[in-house]
Amino acid sequence: MIDKNSPLPIYYQIQEMIRKKIETGQWQPGDMLPSERIFSEDFDVSRMTVRQAVTELANEGVLMREKGKGTFVAEPKIEQPLQGLTSFTEDMKARGLEPGSTLIQYRLRTAPGKVAEALQTEVETEVYEIKRVRLADDVPMAYETTFINLELAGDIPEDVENRSIYSFLEQERGLKIGDGEQTFEASLANTEEADKLAIEEGAPVLLIQRITYLEDGTPLEYVKSAYRGDRYKFNIKTKRFTK
Amino acid sequence: MIDKNSPLPIYYQIQEMIRKKIETGQWQPGDMLPSERIFSEDFDVSRMTVRQAVTELANEGVLMREKGKGTFVAEPKIEQPLQGLTSFTEDMKARGLEPGSTLIQYRLRTAPGKVAEALQTEVETEVYEIKRVRLADDVPMAYETTFINLELAGDIPEDVENRSIYSFLEQERGLKIGDGEQTFEASLANTEEADKLAIEEGAPVLLIQRITYLEDGTPLEYVKSAYRGDRYKFNIKTKRFTK
DNA sequence: GCTCAAAAATGGTATAGACAACTATATTTT
DNA sequence: AAAATATAGTTGTCTATACCATTTTTGAGC
Structure with a gap:
């Protein structure tokens, strides 16, 4: 042994x-x-x-x-998943809600400047741009735009809408997801967000941006999400490191 | 030595x-x-x-x-401090801003229901209620209400406004801070928040609630903060735990 | 049965030493 | 001058042992 x-x-x-x-x-x-x-x-x-x-x-x-x-x-703490990085799908399930998704856009394009920067590639790099309205118990919860490096992820089937992209990449592509960086920001819904989320323009939205890295540190995806401020709270457990 | x-x-x-x-x-x-x-x-x-x-x-x-x-x-990674649980003071310093504070209210009171629940005590428990406007380079950044269990923290001097409560409790009281739970939520500034933050009523604010625990798991403090949506982004690094 | 003390078991801290693997520098050889 | 070699210094791994503090178990005495 x-x-x-x-x-x-x-x-x-x-x-x-x-x-x-x-x-x-x-x-x-x-x-x-x-x-x-x-x-x-x-x-x-x-x-x-x-x-x-x-x-x-x-x-x-x-x-x-x-x-x-x-x-x-150790006991597998129930809340532990939220301690780390979760997909929308996992997040909603952990809340006892049924996750769903409506595909708004799905295409390959060259990376916009901010995306290229986040993914540490060149602007000529081909990336997927996937826009989805994310549903919880069939009610719009978030409007999400995902950019994924084609070179890393390979072909992504269009039916991702009903499954977690994370689990697809892990199980089908064998990619090992490592850390992530997220930023949280409060804002007001613009026209597009208000339309997709079925809320008033100017209603509060929680903007979450996330860069997900593979275990070796390579940026895999860049996600911008607008969550309905009236329906969504983000929970996280953090640990204090002594200075 | x-x-x-x-x-x-x-x-x-x-x-x-x-x-x-x-x-x-x-x-x-x-x-x-x-x-x-x-x-x-x-x-x-x-x-x-x-x-x-x-x-x-x-x-x-x-x-x-x-x-x-x-x-x-090691290089002090700029974002690293935010990986864990930080006080406003530490947060602002990490951003290269000068943290400041204006004391709005400072008193002992019995714990409101939600506070008692968060701190896992009875409503008869005496807690500090400290309201402060938090400044970054002398500009209002957040409006913060802190509830601290008197029994755990002992007397807290009124001049906390210019220092980190965390460092006070750690250094003067010998308390060892452990984990924290935070929730993030987008909302619109109410009258009080708008007044204290010098923004318009209905402007976007990022509401952050935090429960801080000691190393042994005892809840120490409950903090509600409203951050100006136009000036503040919260950054966090997260790690993915395999399910 | 119960109580209390002793013994055993467990993780926590610490020692002194050994060799391996790797890096940088100095030295020798070509 | 360049290349190969030795050498010294560093962290990485591992051993065998010792004692401490806490907890559990055991057993004697009642």
């Missing part, structure tokens, strides 16, 4: 082993892991090496340590 | 020492730190103890390690 001759560090192998046990459900949330001493005996490694593996997982929130008690599989 | 008889762990003392050197500018971004071996000799501690201190700081992004080269003070 642990290969001391592997080029991969032992602590890393232990980490992956633990992750797998949790992923496959062999270890359930709340379950106590073998103690560090047991671990080190079973794998014939030093306890400090086990700790190096467990410490990282504890920092990630996968495991919970309690002095004198043991190390446990 | 390092006290082996202190109740605080040695690695923690080293951590704080490094932080202070960076904060005070004695160590500048890009500077190379003394090597781990030098550190361990100078402080007469084991190298592993030094590593424990440095590892955490590297994880936080304060330091950068490069194998074969050394450990360096």
